Amino acid sequence: MTQVSSLYLHVPFCMHLCNYCDFYKRKLTDHQQQFEDFHQFLLSSDTRHTELLSKYGMEWGKLDTVYLGGGTPSLWGPVGADFFNKHFLKKGLTENVEFTMEIDPGSWTPEMLEAWKGIGLNRISVGTQSLNPHFLKVMDRIHSLDDSLRFLEFLKNENWNYSLDFLLGIPFSKENKRDIQAELDLLLKYSPKHISLYILNARSKYPHIQNLPDDEYIREEYLFVSEYLKSKGFHHYEVSNFALPGYESRHNLKYWRGESVMAMGPTGTGYFALGENRALRYKWKVTQPEVELEELGKDELDLEATYLSLRISDGWQAPEKYSELMKSWQQQGYCLDETGRIKLTSLGFLMLDSLMDDLFRVK
Ligand SMILES: C[S@@+](CC[C@H](N)C(=O)[O-])C[C@H]1O[C@@H](n2cnc3c(N)ncnc32)[C@H](O)[C@@H]1O
Ligand code: SF4
Numbered sequence: 001m002t003q004v005s006s007l008y009l010h011v012p013f014c015m016h017l018c019n020y021c022d023f024y025k026r027k028l029t030d031h032q033q034q035f036e037d038f039h040q041f042l043l044s045s046d047t048r049h050t051e052l053l054s055k056y057g058m059e060w061g062k063l064d065t066v067y068l069g070g071g072t073p074s075l076w077g078p079v080g081a082d083f084f085n086k087h088f089l090k091k092g093l094t095e096n097v098e099f100t101m102e103i104d105p106g107s108w109t110p111e112m113l114e115a116w117k118g119i120g121l122n123r124i125s126v127g128t129q130s131l132n133p134h135f136l137k138v139m140d141r142i143h144s145l146d147d148s149l150r151f152l153e154f155l156k157n158e159n160w161n162y163s164l165d166f167l168l169g170i171p172f173s174k175e176n177k178r179d180i181q182a183e184l185d186l187l188l189k190y191s192p193k194h195i196s197l198y199i200l201n202a203r204s205k206y207p208h209i210q211n212l213p214d215d216e217y218i219r220e221e222y223l224f225v226s227e228y229l230k231s232k233g234f235h236h237y238e239v240s241n242f243a244l245p246g247y248e249s250r251h252n253l254k255y256w257r258g259e260s261v262m263a264m265g266p267t268g269t270g271y272f273a274l275g276e277n278r279a280l281r282y283k284w285k286v287t288q289p290e291v292e293l294e295e296l297g298k299d300e301l302d303l304e305a306t307y308l309s310l311r312i313s314d315g316w317q318a319p320e321k322y323s324e325l326m327k328s329w330q331q332q333g334y335c336l337d338e339t340g341r342i343k344l345t346s347l348g349f350l351m352l353d354s355l356m357d358d359l360f361r362v363k
Helices: 031-055 073-088 110-118 133-138 145-157 180-188 215-231 250-256 298-311 320-331 346-350 352-361
Strands: 002-011 058-070 093-103 123-129 161-168 194-199 235-238 241-243 262-264 269-275 278-284 291-296 335-338 341-344
Touching: 002 073, 002 250, 002 269, 031 058, 031 073, 031 262, 058 073, 058 250, 073 093, 073 110, 093 250, 123 145, 145 161, 161 180, 161 215, 180 215, 194 215, 215 235, 215 241, 215 346, 235 346, 250 298, 262 278, 291 298, 298 341, 298 352, 320 335, 320 352, 341 346, 346 352
Parallel strands: 002 058, 002 262, 058 093, 093 123, 123 161, 161 194
Antiparallel strands: 194 241, 235 241, 262 269, 269 278, 278 291, 335 341
16 A cells, blocks of 8 residues: 555635635635534545545555645634544644645634644645735735734744745736835745745636736736745745745645645545556545546656646756757747756746647647
């Protein structure tokens, strides 16, 4: 049996459903009932999950990375910490565990944090989005700038390891002259060790679909932020992620490196690396504790490995047939060739999808 030492758990509740968000979540209206149902869902899923693990020769190991995403997992509160500890930490945590929870700056209490810290939580991902009150409103957030600053002050004073989520390409950025550097300067005062920088991905029904900045603006904004953060000592180690040395997200690196990660909770997606060009991806359904399975073979895994290794600063060992294309990428500033590994620059990260199209065209 192969032990799996990483777990993602999806907690699908929010106080308010932000109009831009695509993650699976429901509005929390009856805290007690909805969390009771959620517990039931997880307990039934656990039985199904144990069958799945054993069918593929895997078993639940001591956890080395844990990630609670959502939704807004902080709403689960101290009751959640008890439940999670009792049912999901039976095998324990490694000494060096990275245990992260996503928290919206308006949905936390010191008691909740204490309870989770007591069972091993040691990293927080804060859904800051913007540090400008006007753009928080535009983004349909219910937290205020004060909520964010109060939370960041608390985290800094209590010596928490935390990451901030920040959005680019948001509506009216151009017309209303979003001062991204001022927001970054404010954010950096709180000494985060990790920053996730997402370009807003809007669906056709998004209410501000007509008010989004153009591609050129987004390109300049992304490259400016990347250069600025690099000048402050951050390493642009993945398309959307920056870290001070040693603070990269170990959990997310497991996905990007094709390592096994278990998942629980509706829409949670797990992955078992089964060796010899085989892998399994499974995704939890939302209505019943059942999974959709996707078995991956050599061709799919080769393609994924290329895409994923270009996404991170580990880089890609390009086969000989791509050498002309790699030279052209270098000339255009999309990549560097570091001792035979192709590593994308920030501009290359931004262009990743079209670079993948270039690769497909090589026979
Ligand atoms: C599950 S949410 C974070 C936790 C918490 N619910 C919150 O919003 O503060 C994860 C992150 O995904 C990002 N996100 C959500 N919808 C997005 C979209 N349509 N495009 C880009 N990023 C998005 C946001 O930056 C958000 O912080
Ligand atoms: S609070 Fe977070 S998860 Fe919930 S809707 Fe807003 S962005 Fe999505």
